Amino acid sequence: METVRANLERHAQVTDAQPSEPCLLTVFLREYDRLRRIAAGSGMAGSDIDDVLQDVSIQVLKHSGKFEQENEVMRWLIRITINRCLSEHRRRFRRRIPRILRRRPELQMALTAGTPDTADQAAMIEELEIIRRAMADMDPSLLKMLVLRYFSDLDSTRIGEMLGLNASTVRGRLREARMILAGKLVRRGIEP
Amino acid sequence: MTERSCEAIQSVLVDYVDRELSAHDSQAVAQHLAGCSACRENASSLERSLVLTRAIWLDNLRGSKVAPAAVAARGSAIHRLRRVAVAACILITGGLFLFFPIRQSAEQPLTYGQIEQHVTRAAAAARLLAATRILATCEGTKAAVEQQCRYILSNYPDTRAASELQADASSLLKGASYD
Numbered sequence: 001m002e003t004v005r006a007n008l009e010r011h012a013q014v015t016d017a018q019p020s021e022p023c024l025l026t027v028f029l030r031e032y033d034r035l036r037r038i039a040a041g042s043g044m045a046g047s048d049i050d051d052v053l054q055d056v057s058i059q060v061l062k063h064s065g066k067f068e069q070e071n072e073v074m075r076w077l078i079r080i081t082i083n084r085c086l087s088e089h090r091r092r093f094r095r096r097i098p099r100i101l102r103r104r105p106e107l108q109m110a111l112t113a114g115t116p117d118t119a120d121q122a123a124m125i126e127e128l129e130i131i132r133r134a135m136a137d138m139d140p141s142l143l144k145m146l147v148l149r150y151f152s153d154l155d156s157t158r159i160g161e162m163l164g165l166n167a168s169t170v171r172g173r174l175r176e177a178r179m180i181l182a183g184k185l186v187r188r189g190i191e192p
Numbered sequence: 193m194t195e196r197s198c199e200a201i202q203s204v205l206v207d208y209v210d211r212e213l214s215a216h217d218s219q220a221v222a223q224h225l226a227g228c229s230a231c232r233e234n235a236s237s238l239e240r241s242l243v244l245t246r247a248i249w250l251d252n253l254r255g256s257k258v259a260p261a262a263v264a265a266r267g268s269a270i271h272r273l274r275r276v277a278v279a280a281c282i283l284i285t286g287g288l289f290l291f292f293p294i295r296q297s298a299e300q301p302l303t304y305g306q307i308e309q310h311v312t313r314a315a316a317a318a319r320l321l322a323a324t325r326i327l328a329t330c331e332g333t334k335a336a337v338e339q340q341c342r343y344i345l346s347n348y349p350d351t352r353a354a355s356e357l358q359a360d361a362s363s364l365l366k367g368a369s370y371d
Contacts, residue, residue, distance in 0.1 A: 036253065037249070037253065040249050040250075040252040040253040041249045041252070043252070044252060045251075045252040045253075046252075046254075049252070049253070127240070127244055128244055128247070128248070131241055131244040131245055131248065132248055134241075135245065135248065146245065147249070150242060150245070150246065151246065151249050171207075174206065175203075175206045175207075178206045178238055178241070178242070179202075179206070179238075181238075181241035181242070181245060182234060182237035182238040182240075182241045183237075184241070185237040185240060185241055186233060186234060186237050
């Protein structure tokens, strides 16, 4: 992916010569890490994230020069990244590959490293699995709000602009998503 | 904000743990939490769930691609063949780019169309060469093999298949025989 990124960067330097319109490629490269986080938050992992961004980069090359405002570009980039992740989820669902529920022992070990008590460690691992499952079951419209707000560091107003919603709707959905996740922990009777 | 019920507190609890409330409202919520264990537990769960969610996201970002063993074991022969075919295509295409780098000046990077055209040509030439090799193993096909070789060399001279053919044409024709 780095080679593709380098090639795109070279391409961007040339096409940037027209200052009147926002260069799609420049915005894509600038927001690359944010899009990577969106893909990771949407359940993609490791090289799957690179595959998603590879597809997005091809779309960027195909649609170069079609946008007039930078906001429009950002909105489009976020939308196609999320849509690409969702279609990947649907494909995996059809093939019965529940990758979002993937359990990595490294994560469990890292989380329980500072907890010497075995019972506490077991509780932490259980909590982790509860949250993982809650995220897998969550409505995509709520999950994407969570990702954009808490993993891509966009505020409610900006998320609203990106998704064509008003800020209060975004805040409402964020609250709903957070309460779902917290509720799962409370209802399982685990002391937080 | 004055003394509030648990229900009222729940509606602002997310904003409270995210530190998005005004100082005054924050203080009122904190006062309520000090005396209400159920709301305190909810606030704690909100914070804890976000920590775990972020941990999962970060793990996704870092994690390497591991093929799920159970699914791989169930995969049919067709799926395995499909994977091998995809890997072979990637290797051939990568090899083509390594051996035949497309000459472009720094001011003119490749367009998507150019890359697509190059890959399509390389794939077509590779397919023709593979077919010619199969043809060469049959009896009485020498004339057809010669014709195929000429066609590949004249129409796809810039491809990996053409250079392979130049190096290998004599042995290819040796295997074939006239009627």
